[in-house]
Amino acid sequence: MDYYADVTKLLTDAGCYRVAIVRPGVEGWESPRTGPFLVDNPIRSQANANNILRNAGLAPVFQ
């Protein structure tokens, strides 16, 4: 299971955008609410997907 597509959809809907490739498989994103945060590609762990949403100032949605 890869949560990357779902997470990035939620992030872009919330006004977040990708600013950099920090290293292969790790993207740097910017949130208008909380500032910079990291997004893995792929995201295999549900807990990690929720952590990314929290870092962007969003509520965790994966259960």
Add this chain to the structure above:
Amino acid sequence: MKPRAVRAILHSRILRSNLSLIHVKIRRSPRPKFLTYRFAVCESGRSGPYLEAFIPLKRVNLATHERNGMEYQVVIGRDRKAGVWFVSTTNVPGLALEDPSLDNLLEKLPEAIAWLLRKQKTQDQHEVPFDVLLLEHERARIAG
């Protein structure tokens, strides 16, 4: 931050979602180093919290904290179902990483933390120390 200001921020956030903000409980985080507030949002007609989360409502000045002797900590947990190691808890803002290999994850951490602190523009030091704590739950069967 005063409760009225917190409510105003929450209202603006909730308006973006489909939730209705009925009740807000605000209390300081039990872990003061995160400088966050805990809030609960209840849906109409429900007694329990619908949504409860730590939201950083206050920007943390990392440079000040570092000068005051703040240490960054990264707790790594294991997601057995997904077969990856991941950052489960940390006080580095914005840090969330995972990797099937623990070695690779540990290799990623310095670069990722450096990028985040550089982007925060609050860190003027060349090197920042951080602790890595591993959290793994195992079971030992005791033969009877």
